[in-house]
Amino acid sequence: MKARLPRGYGASGVSNLQQLAAKAQKMQEDMDKVTSELEGREYKATAGGGAVEVTVTGKLEVKNIEISPEVVDKEDIEMLSDLIIAATNEAIRAATEEKNTEIDKISGGLNIPGMF
Numbered sequence: 001m002k003a004r005l006p007r008g009y010g011a012s013g014v015s016n017l018q019q020l021a022a023k024a025q026k027m028q029e030d031m032d033k034v035t036s037e038l039e040g041r042e043y044k045a046t047a048g049g050g051a052v053e054v055t056v057t058g059k060l061e062v063k064n065i066e067i068s069p070e071v072v073d074k075e076d077i078e079m080l081s082d083l084i085i086a087a088t089n090e091a092i093r094a095a096t097e098e099k100n101t102e103i104d105k106i107s108g109g110l111n112i113p114g115m116f
Contacts, residue, residue, distance in 0.1 A: 045090035054087040
C-alpha cells in the first residue's frame with residue numbers, strides 16, 4: 001500500500017516553499033530599505049499655535065525643540081511642559097504612522113512575528 005501525500009506536499013511543494021522563502025526574503029530586504037530611508041527623515045510638529053516646535057528623527061529621537069520666548073513664563077512652567085509633550089508626541093505619531101503605512105504597502109498588511 002502506497003502512502004499518499006496531501007496536495008502541495010509532493011515535489012512541487014518543495015518548489016512552492018522555495019518560492020515563498022524567496023518572496024519573504026525579498027519582502028524583508030524591501031522593508032529594511034524603507035526602514036533605513038525613513039530613519040533618515042525628520043518630522044516636525046507644533047503645539048500652542050506654533051509656540052513650541054519639536055523635530056524628531058525617523059528613529060523616534062528628539063532632535064530639536066524650539067520655544068517662542070513669549071510662552072516662557074516662570075509662573076506657568078506646567079503649560080510649557082504640556083506644549084512640549086504635545087508637540088513631541090505628535091511628531092512621534094507622524095513618524096510612526098508613515099513607517100506603518102510604508103511597511104503595509106510592502107507587506108500587504110501581512111504580519112509575521114519576528115520578520116518585521
